[in-house]
Amino acid sequence: GAVVSQHPSWVICKSGTSVKIECRSLDFQATTMFWYRQFPKQSLMLMATSNEGSKATYEQGVEKDKFLINHASLTLSTLTVTSAHPEDSSFYICSARQDGASGNTIYFGEGSWLTVV
């Protein structure tokens, strides 16, 4: 299957600082990528849809100025958590849609653990 890679796999940052997470589609182009957040023992919650060359679309309740998304190329989207606080500590997962004839399958990265101290 298609490969989506996230970096870093885990990061610890101090409260008030910003941290960037990268999401790359390694063997396919992705016009559209998605960012999810998952708290322990909960399901994945969609944060935003990232479209190459245009502004991201955020889900209701997600602060666009806090979670900055940039999708500058067909293989890379980045999520920057600005002014991070301990409550932002979570598992962040990206996914990328592989365009194709059969259902436009979406593939997920390995996830990035963020701990804000």
Add this chain to the structure above:
Amino acid sequence: DAKTTQPTSMDCAEGRAANLPCNHSTISGNEYVYWYRQIHSQGPQYIIHGLKNNETNEMASLIITEDRKSSTLILPHATLRDTAVYYCIVRSFGNEKLTFGTGTRLTIIP
């Protein structure tokens, strides 16, 4: 997208077939059924998807009822590494999003 209903948890003996049901009674004609699984502390892994015909790949088989209101994911010979949360998701071809429910926690027992 149509909502899905899955059992909260299931157990299956190692080496046996694991059959995971999913109800999607409000599915519409252009909506696909997708299955993903999430092993602890990892991103979801794509398993299989289908529209109305049964599908099989190297990981699993997907059986969709004729009225498309339910489906079953079959792992033919479950191993311990198949222990995970399995998500059944219905998504229309033109809809970008995958919306996750609570899934089924499958535990493979030695």
